[in-house]
Amino acid sequence: MTEQSRPQELPARLLTDPEMIKACRVRDIASVFRLVKVKAGIYPSMIGKRCGLTPSRVGEVMSGRRQLQHMDVIERISDGLRIPGHMLGLARRSWETPQALDVVERGSVQEQEPTQQAPAALPGPDVDSILALAARTSLSAATLEAFRSSIEDYWRRDDQHGGEALRPAIVGQLRYVVGLLKESRPPSIQNGLYGVAAELARLTGWTYFDARQYNQARAYFTEALQLAKEIDDRQFMANVLACMSLQATYQDKPADSWAFVSAAQDQARSALGTTPRVLAMLSMREAFAHATLGNRDSTHRAIGDAHRHFEQIRAGDPDPSWVAYFDEPKLIVDTGIAHGRLGEAAMAEPLIADALRREDRTNHRGRAFHSFWLARTQLDQGKLDQACQTATQALEPASAVSSERVSGHLREFYDELAPHRDEPVALAFEARLRALLPPVSGTIRP
Structure with a gap:
């Protein structure tokens, strides 16, 4: 098959869509065809051509008048639409192996030199x-x-x-x-x-x-x-919802952030044996949501709840492994960030600085992320020299990790530095920035 005749791949966003995943799992081909049409722009006539079906038959399937259950038809749909075999309960399709890794079939086995070792064959389909x-x-x-x-x-x-x-x-x-x-x-x-x-x-x-x-x-x-x-793992569901709440703060959707963290706390409260560490983490995510909404009193109350829960942690608590990261330095730095989100830079700075001194130095993303937060709180207080020094120290861990979130915080600090761009300390920071992070600095206005 030539490159030109090979069927076009479906968009990754469609293959990871929960609705598509569910439809494939139960082999609801009508829903699969509708999703392919709506979200990939592949219309019934082209679906039919790619899957070896007549357009009228595709239309009957999409309208619910006909069902497709025969294995050979399901395989044609997988191959024609480039739906990975595992999504439809099939074995791996031959086209799922990259072309560079295809096993070349030979007509006869060639006798090899005694000094040569036969190459290991790749797994079959x-x-x-x-x-x-x-x-x-x-x-x-x-x-x-x-x-x-x-x-x-x-x-x-x-x-x-x-x-x-x-x-x-x-x-x-x-x-x-x-x-x-x-x-x-x-x-x-x-x-x-x-x-x-x-x-x-x-x-x-x-x-x-x-x-x-x-x-x-x-x-x-x-x-x-x-x-x-x-x-029915409600503690873990609370954890996932807390992640979605944090994402909403980055998307500038504070109402969504609050809705997700509220649902997370409901799940945690309804679970048996939810530990104080989990509750402390969720209260801190609640503080982030309130701070993004600009609710000062509610933010302070949620911070207080987080510290109160944390004080109740005891050795031997049956904490889930996924919450082990939420230790004392993390509690302190998140408290500082919550104050920073409210614009309370004077309260935020010593907390973030203290946590950074105790933070694991192998966590490059965390150190870069928190250092840029510290630099911004220092800049907000007019401490230009300290802010540039802190931001310069953050560049080394930032260069060691591939994280668009870290790059975003760097760009935000650089933009806030604009009024001081001609100061010697700011010029020194920019020189170091361009030396260490040329791909990032390329997106920054000189």
């Missing part, structure tokens, strides 16, 4: 069924722990370098685990798989959020909610 067979016989509690360990490693590497390079591996593991859920297993294993899949979906959403690709982030956060709901 039925690799998913082979993996599923292996999983049915060997999946255990140890396998779940291995999945959870890899997730912890993904988060650690995300803090250090950003999630852009990690995302393909995370999504691949997510889809593999979702495939495992189709098999019947003991409840403890099945519930564990749902939890692993939910955390992988949240992590994928987080990498898109950090890249400021908000529509994709919301699609994966929604999938994480659906997976957690299957096992």
Whole structure:
């Protein structure tokens, strides 16, 4: 097949749309065709041509007058519309392997020189069924722990370098685990798989959020909610909603931010055994939402609630692993940021500075992010020399991590520096900026 005749890929936003995922999972082909038409602009005549169906038959399917259930037709739809096989419950399609990795079939086996080692063949198109067979016989509690360990490693590497390079591996593991859920297993294993899949979906959403690709982030956060709901994990659902609340603050949608965090707290309160650390984290996200809305008294009250919950933490609390990051330095720096969002720079500065002194130095994104916040609070108080010095120190961790959110805070600080652009200390900061971060500085007005 030539490049010109190869079917056009569907947009990633459609393949990650929760409605599309659900329609494919239950093989609701009428909904699949409608979504392809509305969201990809592929009309019935072209759908028919690509899937080997007549336009009238496509129309009958879309109107609900005909159903398509035969396996060969489902396979034609997968191949013609370029819907990955796992989404429709099929084995991996041959076209899903990149062309550069295609195995070349040979007519006869050539005898090789004794010194040469035969190259290992790539898996065939039925690799998913082979993996599923292996999983049915060997999946255990140890396998779940291995999945959870890899997730912890993904988060650690995300803090250090950003999630852009990690995302393909995370999504691949997510889809593999979702495939495992189709098999019947003991409840403890099945519930564990749902939890692993939910955390992988949240992590994928987080990498898109950090890249400021908000529509994709919301699609994966929604999938994480659906997976957690299957096992009634309300604490985790609260965690996902808190992530969506934070994203809404970046999208300048304060009402959405408040709605999400309010729903998160409702989920946490209705769950059995919600820990003080989880409640403290949610109260701080509530403070962010109120600060974005400009509600000073409500922000201060939510900050007080966060500290009160945090003081109730005891050794041995059964905290979920995903909230372990919310330690004392994180509580302090978030308190400072909440005050900073309200414009209370004098209150924010010492808190953020104290937290930075205690923060893990391997968390490059966190250190860059918080340093730019500190620089902005110093600039708001007229401390130009300190602000530029702090921002200069932030450039090194910022250069070590791929994060559009960090780049956005850098651009905001640079814009606020405009009235002082000719000052020697500001010129020195800009020189260092251009030396360390040429791609970012290229987007900054000279």
